[in-house]
Amino acid sequence: MSSLIDRELAVVNVGLDAFADAVAAAGAPVVRVQWSPPADGDPEAVAALARLVADPAVEAANRTAFAAYLEAEPVLEGIALAREAIPGMTERTILHSGPPVAWKDMAGPMQGAVIGAALLEGWAADEAGARALAGRGEIRFAPCHHHDAVGPMAGIVCPSMPVWVVRNARHGNRAYSTLNEGLGKVLRYGANSPEVLDRLRWMADKLAPALAAGLARTGPIELKPLIGRALHMGDEMHNRNVAATGLLLKRLVAGVLRSAIPAHEAAAALEFVVGNDFFFLNPGMAACKCMLDAARGVPGSSMVTTMARNGVEFGIRVSGTGDAWFTAPAPVVDGLFFSGFTRADAARDIGDSAITETAGLGGFAMAAAPAIVQFVGGTPELALANTLEMRHVTVGRNPAFTIPQLGFAGTPAGIDVRKVVDTGIRPVINTGIAHRAPGVGQVGAGLTRAPAACFAKALVALARAA
Amino acid sequence: MASATRIIRGAYRDSIALMRLSAAIAELPGVEQASLVMATPANLDLLREAGLLEGAVDARPSDVLIAVRGKGDKALAAAFDAAERGLAESAAAATGGGAPGAIAPRSAEMALAAAPRSNLALVSVPGEYAAAEATKALRLGLHVMLFSDNVPLADEIALKALARERGLLVMGPDCGTAIVNGVPLGFANVVRRGAIGCIGASGTGLQQVTCLIDRAGQGVSHAIGTGGRDLAAEVGGATTLAALAMLGADPATRVIVLVSKPPAPGVARTVLAAARVAGKPVVACFVGAEARAAPERNVHHAPTLADAARVAAALAAGRKPATSARWRAPARLPRTAAGQRYVRALYSGGTFAYEASHLLGALLGEVRSNAPVRKELALADPWASVGHTVVDLGADEFTRGRAHPMIDHRLRNERLVREAADPEVAVLLFDVVLGHGSHADPALAIAPALRAARAAAAKRRQPLALVGFVCGTAGDPQGLERQTCALAEAGVILGASNAEAVRIAAAIARGAAAGVAASTRGARKRPPRKASAARRAATRKGGKR
Incomplete structure (x- = not known):
């Protein structure tokens, strides 16, 4: 209890902004959480989150899973x-x-x-x-x-x-x-x-x-x-x-x-x-898959080991929930279209290539590839921002994959379903866009985000298993 | 008159921001009514009740729903545009500029990563998410002030058990106010720092005590809110006991004040036993309970909030507190006309209403209320007064879908004018609460209603006594001096505290009942009545602040 009154009060404000103003007016440090209901307010996911955030068993399981991913060669x-x-x-x-x-x-x-x-x-x-x-x-x-x-x-x-x-x-x-x-x-x-x-x-x-x-x-x-x-x-x-x-x-x-x-x-x-x-x-x-498979099956771990799309559904698998898929409708990718094609031509997001993001590459390593922004429609600042943003939803960083622009910091890796649901920050994916009709081929490329519902479902399953 | 709705996906804003924006949109030309809400099932029901929404909508709790009624499509379109602009502006303000990738924290965990020295989470999210946010904060090692209400009792018990396990303090749920190391949290007044530590299960009770301590020239070390149910048998005073131990060990605290409605008997025994060994004087004020004149060991019992502040201030100054305060009515009380008999008290502070019910009951007999001291005195309809009536306008039935009456005076203003239309009403009694979180200029907000109330009585050639008090300090953003002057100018007789305002109101009403147009007699405080066990049980269920 002494940790409350024996030192300067420093506040994390979760809710009404006016209260943070009063704290700041009194000269105390205050951080304002830009809060919104987790998982669109789904009560089961909200409860699962409260149960699993900062849970020592999950933290330990994630350390194990993440270490296996890092150690893989x-x-x-x-x-x-x-x-x-x-x-x-x-x-x-x-x-x-x-x-x-x-x-x-x-x-x-x-x-x-x-x-x-x-x-x-x-x-x-x-x-x-x-x-x-x-x-x-x-x-x-x-x-x-x-x-x-x-x-x-x-x-x-x-x-x-x-x-x-x-x-x-x-x-x-x-x-x-x-x-x-x-x-x-x-x-x-x-x-x-x-x-x-x-x-x-x-x-x-x-x-x-x-x-x-x-x-x-x-x-x-x-x-x-x-x-x-x-x-x-x-x-x-x-x-x-x-x-x-x-x-x-x-x-x-x-x-x-x-x-x-x-x-x-x-x-x-x-x-x-x-x-x-x-x-x-x-x-x-295949290299990404190989590294992530090493992290599979760690009981209690909330680390994502698979993100993949089949053109209809987007699915994820999580280390602590075995082979179960947690799916949501695959998004239509926002991006740049080759001349002659429009969004109306686009198929829904498809492919296993989001394994790169799952392994801390692709959209997560976008800061390393400023040239890519011409292809996916963005700015070099956006590339940097995307990599930095992913730090908030990952277990750690991969020292084998470093980014010179960020002082050779490792790429953010090991998506944590708890953090995705708690922050509402969805993993970013750089991807190609296929024509919806068979055989036409690629019609564009762009950025998309993994659907939030996959992560909320996985979290609920993880809490049930815990 | 046309009405329409629009949904903005995934655009969460807090209720105060949405109410502000709603009020601004409602002021636009051609707009009769405007409401921006998070599309929770409860909020959608409210809109349906208000006739602003028909049928089902495809909206989730994280979407903002804009409902507008006005004259013609053009006015509605302008209203929607303004609403969307307002939402976008608040989003831009929240995200700000800064370095690329520097984003505002979206979770307590992210906030803690950005500011690792943080030691308290101030949680004021909607009730259905509040326990989860508080749990996460505790797991992250943060103390918690939980402002949110509508948190289930089972969740409160679980939160307090988790806090105890982690050596952390949970203030709340439904904790309206606290001051920690001089920092105001929630609805709190700006009070001098000093040697008196306060613990309160009631928000306005704590505000009253801390303000009166300040006015008595003393100061507050910390004011710890516990939440209105902390002293219920199920919760067992978990936070109160933790706070007693914390303040007992705090070298900056020399006197402790304990404020609540009467606790469950078993909990009262536990808490008083802890108070006796706190190592420093404890002033206990169980509002509405039997008062004991004599201190037991180092526990002083105070019958009213004002008494608690007075006794604590005396102890902190090293003086022996006077055993009872003698109160004298002002020399000249306002006139009343024949047939004017009743006091109608309209409170924004729950504890003030409760204290008033209790004191007025002792002075005037039967007093009805929506938060009565005895069940049989409950108002059949909280919207309609009967005889002497005390209304707590902060109660759930009045705040559903509305801001608290300390922020939004409209509901009380309407009720003041309505009460004034009753020829049997002699006195209108009310509180004005200053401090952080409250209305920026309550005297200004209430003045038109006071004028209208007076005018309504004058129309039938009756006077109308206006009695009130200001709960605030010179340091409050609204300014005590400015507020009291404005109220006095509006003809309000001001007591220094709730207890005094109640006594003035009662004296006027009794003078009226005795047929005395202008009384010079002092209305002496009656000896407190013995509370029966049944009554104590009833008061315990009196509800939140």
Whole structure:
């Protein structure tokens, strides 16, 4: 009790502003909380919050989960076929982005990509056949996240696709992602024309073996230092992967050239990588997944381990609530549209790529990438402000990912559902915008925020489990 | 007359900000009524009752709902524009400029991160969120003053148990006032610092005692509010006992004053036992309870708030307090006309109303009230006075969807004029509360109603006595001197305290009853009546301040 009257009173004002004025008039320090009802006033979430804020058990669990995330050492180990590498990948399985979704409910781009995958695998001869196959329930659909994988946009992975294999050298878990196809008419945006399928076949037949051979000669590549360097070179690893792609290429090029791959095929493979500024997005996402999976399953922890969207729903998973998804309708992204397209063309937010933000990159590392603001519609000040704002909803900072502009401070990482609900500050996500119709491709890019309802639901579940 | 509503999503503002903006919009040309509220179910019901809203709306508690009634679409559109501009301005003021990324704290945890030396959270959010905010603050290691009311009893018990476990103090819920280390919290007066520590379960009771201590030339070390239910059996005086221990150990505090309505008997015993071993004199004022003339060990019992301040001031000055104060009526009391008999008291302070009910009852007999000292004296309809009546206008039935009468005088003003229309009314009695949080110029706000009341009586050739008192200090933002002068000019006879104002009112009414047009006799204080157990039980349930 002495801590109240034995020293100068310093007030945190939560509510009527006039009371803070009176305190300030008396010369005492006062901080004004800009308060609004947490979780839109949902009584269950409000009660859960009161129970879990500053709870020592949650704090301890978060330290454990966050430490595991920090300790993880993702290493690019190789390239393998999905059917051989990904656990539980049966012959008629297609993995997709985001939380679980049934065929009939899938967004346009995802259905387009599924059709493309069915044609690629030879399960159907044409689009009608593919639709009928899916409609009859003869394809097993599952989220990438249920199979240690992540995929951008539609996130489609089918058995014959080559995938990056990223291993956590510290904890041993692995994560997988497909090879990036580039921009324009590509499967992840729902395109399934012959040129799209031909490119996918070439990637499996030529690109993957060339890169795998190069990687075999180079040896496993530690991805955390590579990402750290890319941040210093102006990437944020979600919408800007120019530097990281260059760094990866630099590591691979001699290996590919010295491998047994014929020179013209090696050149074609390297040309493909050179021509695709997003090439590192996929292995980067797998690295994020690999680090965050190390933090999964810590009882009581309120740290978010997954944020992902399937074009219909936005879902999160939390360390302390196991494999449960907490979902809300996926937002339509606010952003800049390529000429000829408008907001009316936009699909709802889609893709597993928000794994970058979950791992303290992407929108959370936006201060490192002032150039990105031209792409997503903003100012360098906004980039800085977004990173600083995310400090208020995260468990800590990642010293492996530093931002020169902020005095080499680590990026804010480890989203804490309690803080999101308590402050109403929603995680920021830098993302691409897909056309709502399958096969058109990317129509813009922008910023969005994770829906608040996911976090309120997760918090309530966490309080119940506590 | 047209009416319309508009919803602004996710734009939380506090109730005072919204009321201010509502009042400003209502002043616009062509606007008859305007109301900005957070779209909680309770607020939406109020708007429906007021006829400003029909049917269901798609709005959440974090949305602002603007409801306007006025002449024509143009006036409504202008009102909505002004409302949205007002909301945007308050948002801009709140977020301010500053460095990029420097944002105003959105939670107590964020505030604490920004100001790690903070030691108290002042919580005044709507009741349904108040316990949660207080819990979070306690878990973060902050002492709490919980101004909010409508907090369930079970939550209060849980909060106080958590506070005890953490070695922290919870003032409230429904704690209207406190002063800690000279810093006013909530509705508090600017009082001199000094040696008297105050503990009060009643907000206006604490305000009265601290103001009178100041006027007596003494000062206050700390004034700790406990919340109106702290001395109920279920809560067991948790905060009162913690505050007694804290002030007992505080070297700056030499005398302690304890103010509340009569506690539950068991709790009273516990609290008085603690007071006896506090190590310094304790003045106990259980408003409306039996007073004991003789001090027991170091506990002095004071029958009224004014007595408590007087005794404490004397003890702090090192004088022996006089055992009883003799009160003499002013030499000249105002005239009354034939048939004028009744006192109608309209209070903004709950404890003042309660004290007045008790004292007037002793002096005049049956006094009805919406917060009566005995159940059978409850007003059937709080909006209609009967005989001698004391109304607490701060009670829930009057404050639903309205600002407290210390801030907004309109309801009381209307009632003053209405009471004056009754030819049997001899005296209008009222309080004027100054200090932080209260109306910026209450004398100015009430003056038109006093003139109208006088005029109504004059129309039927009757005089009308206006009696009041000002609870405030020279240091208050409103200025004691300015307020008392303005009220005296308006013809108000001012007592120095509530107790004195009540006695003046009673003397006028008794003079009227005796058919004495101008009394020169002093109305002597009657010996206090013995309170029965039943009566004590009834008063305990008297409700909040």
